[in-house]
Amino acid sequence: MNVGLQLQGLQKSYDGQPIVNDTTLTVRQGEFLCFLGPSGCGKTTLLRLIAGLEAPTGGRILLNGRDLTDTPAHERNFAMVFQALALFPFLTVEDNISYALRLRRVSRRDRLARVRELLALIKLPDIGARRIDQLSGGQRQRVAIARALAQEPVLFLLDEPFSALDAKLREQMQLELLMLQKKLEITTILVTHDQREAMSLADSIVVLANGRVQQIGAPSEIYRRPANRFVAGFVGQNNLLEGRIVDAEHIEVCGTVIRAAAASEPWTPRAAVTLCVRPEDVRVNPDDPKNASLLHGHIRLVRDLGDRIELKIDCGGLELLSSLTPADWSLIPDRDAVRVQIAPGAGKILTC
């Protein structure tokens, strides 16, 4: 039975202030999980609790059924890559990578073989003898990853590892990390505040705010079906429209009735709720001009983002964000009067 990592009611407070609040979740063997949230939401603290660098004030941590809560950090065999990388400046690349192996009294021959293997894995076979200050940012990043993997850890933890890199390098490293993870099939948890990073890497995202789990799910799930206003607002662009429930699938916004996805939470008629609509689902000049749920407005702002066009549309006081392909944009003749339709069944009703 591959239970993987289990957190049960994990709690961490400083001076009575809870940083991590009663967190329960399960990470399956081989899964790539992301902790996503704004700064101060407790995601790094949660990671440090898992690593054993801090002791929880409540709750338990189990690995494959074994209780690890009281095991010290150096006995857990979890690897971690820190935001500041934390490579040892007084050791060469080789010695950094083989640090864990030397502690475990691996023979010199085996150590060298493993170091060679890892350097090949990170595609830097010739830098073994160099000192850390002679490496570039991207090279240091890879060495930090290699060092963490040397001990063949059961869990791979990363704390905002790419935040110091420039955009292009970051994307490259993200892809390499993903391929590495799939190849080694190692259970990985990555902490980030960048939702794009989380969406592109994770099998499953844990969205955190104020020390509490807001939602756990696959990226598309989190994007299309956010559980509450916070998740809707934090992940991706969206339109949050206030309205009232008409029935299980219909919501009335500014006098127009819109069909949304079926509400998953219990609802009461005429209750005030929020409709979350992604920009892609805000259609401009749809093919059906006679549709009853059309809104009329004019375009206030156009942003050309290269692969798509973003529009800010004013529909009689209601401001909507829409995203179109350049091809569709070229089909719109008149900016002053456009018809806007919320794609039926696409919006999500949020009761909180």
Place this chain on the structure above:
Amino acid sequence: MRLRSAALLTWPALALCALVVLPTLLLIRISLAPPDPDGLWSSGVVFEAYRDLAEPAWLATLAYSLCMAVLVAAIGLGLGFPLTLMITRMRRSHQVTWLVLLLATLTLSDVLIAFSWQVMLSKRIGLSRMLVWLGLMPQVDSLTPGAGAVIVSMVYLVLPFTMLTLYPSLSAMPTEQLEAARLLGASPRIVLRTVIIPLNRAAALTAFAVSALLALGTYVCPLVLGRPQNWTMAVMIGNAALAGHNVPRAAAMSIALVAATLGVCGAVFVGARRRWH
């Protein structure tokens, strides 16, 4: 820009040349002069002061002084490193208390330090009674004068300087590296040996050098707390100048001491460089 910095530096340059460069050159000159029992030195050039130094007795004293200095510095570092490390990890208020205690010991003149250790190590007062009670000494006796008293008082002198030299480096240690080592499987003791000490190598070496130099040059403690066979070069230099009225000999001994110190420092420095690069 050049002009402005030149104007700024006139006074410091003047002061330092007059009060450091010139006197140092003068010292060399005096070491080569014949002694004058009524004054400080007479004119002329003789090498007697240096020739006297070449005797085995002086060389033994020089070696003894260097060994004593190294021993005191080593004890100071051995005690000071863990203590400073513990202090940097304490809560702020506790840190400040310890720092004020350290700084307070600097407000005691070495004369009074010698005096107070004399009192504490005397037969009447108490330390020896405690050692007898602990079973480390056969009977109550005065622990001073003697080599042990000299060492204890010099360690006391040296410890605050060792710790204040180590403090910045140990405070600024990047905790992520220590945490990374822990996750790679290092227990706290191994983290100390393989990460903390290497990270602070430079500061430790500086602290060691500072304390050794301080120990080498201290006059009062070995004089008051040691028997004549425990006297270091510093004491001999002082005696030559003050009691012996032989300033040229004192000057020559000073130069010999400094040369030996620089020689040892240089050797250690070169050795350290070779080992770590």
Place this chain on the structure above:
Amino acid sequence: MRITARRLFLAVLAVFLAAPLVVVGGVSFNREPRMTFPPRNPSWRWYGVFFDDAGWTTALWHSLEIAALAALVSISIALPIAYARWRHRSLVAGWLEAIARLPFLLPLIVLGIVFLSFWSWVGHVGRIENTIFSHAVVFVGLPLATLAMGFRSIDPACIDAARTMGARGTAVFRTVLVPLLLPYVACGMIFVFILSLNEYIIAYLVAGYEVETLPIKVFNSLRMGFEPAMCVGAMLFVAVGVLGFVAMAAIGDLPRLLGGRPR
């Protein structure tokens, strides 16, 4: 088990460091003119004797005067050098800094002989200025070190920001540098002050017969007999020092001044 060993270590070293302070203080309160500790019949007797005796009070005054002036002279040498290094990256300042650090390499006794020779050669014997300038130059490495830390702690972006808001050379110095550096200047001066107060051998060699400082008088009295009044002088210095440091800790950030992490 570990905690107890650690606590024991801390306790032993705390006692070790504090012991001489306690002994000197205790002896100063002894009623009889003997070196008994703990003090029998504690009294303020010797404090009274100290302040009534012209010899002791003159020595005290000399020490304070020398220390204060030495601190001033020392900072007047160190500040231009540190500033020129930081602002103009001056090579000359670099050499001067190396020369200024030289006295630290030499044993104090050697420095004593050096200055003794120098002042006699110059023909300026037994004057208080000898001690002042000798101390200033011997200890100048300390303000240099604290000022280096101070300049290092200045965020260059602050200077740029001031410039973009219209501040020129002297204005930048006055409004940005001085407030940021003041704690380090004060710290450097206090260190020179305290070391000069307690320095014995150089003070004795360059002007000891004419200008008696407190350590000189203490040492002389130690050899000739014993007077608890000498401990009074020491306690005064300790009190002044501790008050100074406590003030530094209360007003400023003592750990940071000594090179540690800011609050």
